[in-house]
Amino acid sequence: MAGITERTLANANRESAPSRHGSRLPVGCRCPHPKGMNHMNRQRALAVTAAGALATALSLAAGAAPVSAAILDAKAEAARAELVGEVSPGLIEELSDTFGITESEAYDRLAVEAVAADLLAEAPESLDDSFAGVWVSEDADEVFIATTDASDSTGIRADGATPVLVEHDLGALEDAAGSLDAISAEGYYGHYIDLRSNTLVIETADEAVAADAIEAAGIDPALVTVDAEAEAPQTFFVRGGDAYNIENSWRCSVGFSVRQGSTPGFVTAGHCGAAGDSVTGGEAAPGTFRNSVFPGSDRAWVAVGTSEVLYDDVNMYSGTRDVANSTQAAVGSSICRSGSTTGWHCGTVQAFNQTVRYAEGAVYGMTRTNVCAEPGDSGGSFISGNSAQGMTSGGNGNCSSGGTTYFQPIGPALSAWGLTLVTS
DSSP: OOOOSEEOHHHHHHTOOOOOOOBOOSOOOOOOOTTSOTTOEEGGGTTOOSTTOSBOOEEOOTTHHHHHHHHHHHHHHHHHHHHTTTSOHHHHHHHHHHHTOOHHHHHHHHHHHHHHHHHHHHHHHHHGGGEEEEEEOTTSSOEEEEESOGGGHHHHHHTTOEEEEBSSOHHHHHHHHHHHTTOOOTTEEEEEEETTTTEEEEEESSHHHHHHHHHHHTOOGGGEEEETTOOOOEEOOSSOTTEEEETTTEEEEOOEEEEETTEEEEEEOGGGOOTTOEEEEESSOOEEEEEEEOSBSOEEEEEEOTTOOOOSEEEOSSSEEEOOBOOOOOBTOEEEEEETTTEEEEEEEEEEEEEEEETTEEEEEEEEEOOOOOTTOTTOEEEETTEEEEEEEEEEEETTTEEEEEEEEHHHHHHHHTOEEOOO
């Protein structure tokens, strides 16, 4: 993990470009607006090398970067030692195939991602108002932490990460995203915060729709990048991961095994069924939707019979993967998804807190990935390493040409309904 002597946001972007399942239950541009909004950038130029790139170089002291790299190496080596013997051969093989790396390099990647997950849990509190995000480099040999305060750089390096100085803290971008949540217009597909470019990305059918949304929300257009070539997202429906039938009609996928007190069940996507709907067949145990939220969120939990045994793993279709916890993976981390339509696919985490506007209504707080999925994969589990991440919601594209898939993070479902994740 070679060190560097200075880092700009544009350079960090070039090194961090993005790259593709249910737990088992028994029985189962600047693009000028005509009104003068000339600060919006095209998503296709997201490397952000223009004058309004919203980032400046951190002047790092000589020798600082090698020290930072050495600290990351030491942390990753410790994490790697814990992974050996605990990670399934199937996971290592899939990561090797997905990223074109050796078995040893797959372990290295998982180790750095584990370090990044720890930093993601710590950095927002330690940096406070200057914090602007954590992400893993494309080759997973470096962890970036963005800040608006250059004085944070020494502490960031001491944690083994590479500091990136940016203009906007994460709170400012989240506030702007919140203002956009109320926008509903034809051709407006959603928005998310891109940590690498330090901007709020708006996905629309054309630039005029984005400009109108920015004006209506009353946000600073300098915060925004526009993707005017986005495709309309769709929820994934019919069939599923360890599949289950709802009301003898449609099918979805099991997410993860959970318990509410002594009641066993599983989490899945909210658009798969409403509270009171029955799970009538498939590979999952029969049960009933106890709670379901969609739109707004896309989460549900299904209670099954108390005699049913819950599995603490995820079906990879070529084996299983144990579920150890629900630690959130950092942007840039590898992540995999399962579904009965397309099987097991992996990719990387691209962004958190995505707002997605489906035809049925908007959902908030989704995680964006470049993992492919197709109709029938809804509700299935997203997992990074052995950490449960969430349940498949929707997206666009397919597993022939690739695409974008969003998932509902598992945390809100666990906390809202007092659920406990079943772990190994």
